Amino acid sequence: MDRVSIPGGKMINFHFPSxxxxxxxxxxxxxxxxxxxxxxxxxxxxxxxxSIASFELVPTILVSIIAIALPPIEILAGLCLVTGRCLxxxxxxxxxxxxxxxxxxxxxxxxxLDIDCNCFGPNENQAFKARSISLLRAFLLFYILLKLYISAxxxxxxx
Amino acid sequence: xxxxxSLKRRNRCLRLIWKDAQGAFLLACIGxxxxxxxxxxxxxxxxxxxxxxxxxxxxxPTEEAIELQSLPEFVSVSQVRHLINxxxxxxxxxxxxxxxxxxxxxxxxxxxxxxxKTEYAKHARRLEEDKTQPIILYCASRGCQDARLIRAxxxxxxxxxTSVFLxxxxxxxxxxxxxxx
Numbered sequence: 001m002d003r004v005s006i007p008g009g010k011m012i013n014f015h016f017p018s019x020x021x022x023x024x025x026x027x028x029x030x031x032x033x034x035x036x037x038x039x040x041x042x043x044x045x046x047x048x049x050x051s052i053a054s055f056e057l058v059p060t061i062l063v064s065i066i067a068i069a070l071p072p073i074e075i076l077a078g079l080c081l082v083t084g085r086c087l088x089x090x091x092x093x094x095x096x097x098x099x100x101x102x103x104x105x106x107x108x109x110x111x112x113l114d115i116d117c118n119c120f121g122p123n124e125n126q127a128f129k130a131r132s133i134s135l136l137r138a139f140l141l142f143y144i145l146l147k148l149y150i151s152a153x154x155x156x157x158x159x
Numbered sequence: 160x161x162x163x164x165s166l167k168r169r170n171r172c173l174r175l176i177w178k179d180a181q182g183a184f185l186l187a188c189i190g191x192x193x194x195x196x197x198x199x200x201x202x203x204x205x206x207x208x209x210x211x212x213x214x215x216x217x218x219x220p221t222e223e224a225i226e227l228q229s230l231p232e233f234v235s236v237s238q239v240r241h242l243i244n245x246x247x248x249x250x251x252x253x254x255x256x257x258x259x260x261x262x263x264x265x266x267x268x269x270x271x272x273x274x275x276k277t278e279y280a281k282h283a284r285r286l287e288e289d290k291t292q293p294i295i296l297y298c299a300s301r302g303c304q305d306a307r308l309i310r311a312x313x314x315x316x317x318x319x320x321t322s323v324f325l326x327x328x329x330x331x332x333x334x335x336x337x338x339x340x
């Protein structure tokens with residue numbers, strides 16, 4: 001419990017969430033996001049290869065294989081985040097995925113490509129489909145996952 | 160020169176990352192493998208080789224079957240090429256910036272990114288001339304759903320003869336067909 005001043009000069013007692021609470025909340029939130037994203041892609045798998053191809057980043061031969069393999073990987077790693085099983089490996093895997101997504105969006109922005117992300121399925125809200133918003137979202141995910149992983153490494157080193 | 164404790168700490172850190180990387184690789188293999196196996200059990204398994212130029216058979220009726228008075232739900236790239244010379248109205252539902260960079264000749268822009276009512280109002284005069292006129296909608300590529308969504312909106316407004324060009328802009332330029340800017 002901490003004493004915090006509020007406008008008017010009064011002091012109140014405020015319970016700041018501990019770092020463990022923040023880490024747990026972030027874990028659950030990110031896990032849910034990835035499980036949702038993976039499920040949305042699986043439900044509309046027919047359209048996902050074209051989305052990957054629109055980034056013009058991977059050879060055609062790999063497009064379908066990535067489209068088939070990526071959603072279950074997202075779901076599995078997301079579930080690991082939620083349940084806490086293989087946690088550090090899952091965080092590292094999702095961190096690498098988020099970094100890849102960020103780079104993919106960055107190159108699309110750079111090359112001014114007309115992409116269809118379909119990150120959360122084709123029925124995703126139009127406002128979130130814009131290329132720059134997708135780039136920002138991928139970077140934010142990467143940043144939070146990296147923070148989570150670094151904090152996990154520090155915790156393990158200190159024990 | 161680094162002292163022994165910090166060197167020891169760094170080595171331990173690298174060992175932890177290496178261990179996690181092995182676990183991450185294993186997770187990716189399990190997830191990816193599950194996806195490939197599950198795909199084989201799908202009603203229509205996704206082909207392992209991707210081609211943007213082939214349309215599913217049910218979406219590619221023969222050109223002879225196409226009549227301007229009753230367009231099918233989906234049309235192929237060759238059918239669009241054939242139909243643009245026959246007075247079909249083409250609607251490009253991509254963003255305005257994408258439209259300005261290039262579009263199918265003669266098409267008008269009704270972007271899905273904006274408010275539908277506002278965008279529709281801009282072209283209402285041209286569209287409402289005849290609600291039974293043949294209209295073909297397209298968006299960026301086969302992956303985007305915007306053309307189908309706008310088609311549904313138009314149908315709710317009473318347009319009875321609309322069709323979606325599934326391959327969209329990507330397929331059009333893939334065939335190096337003429338482009339208007």
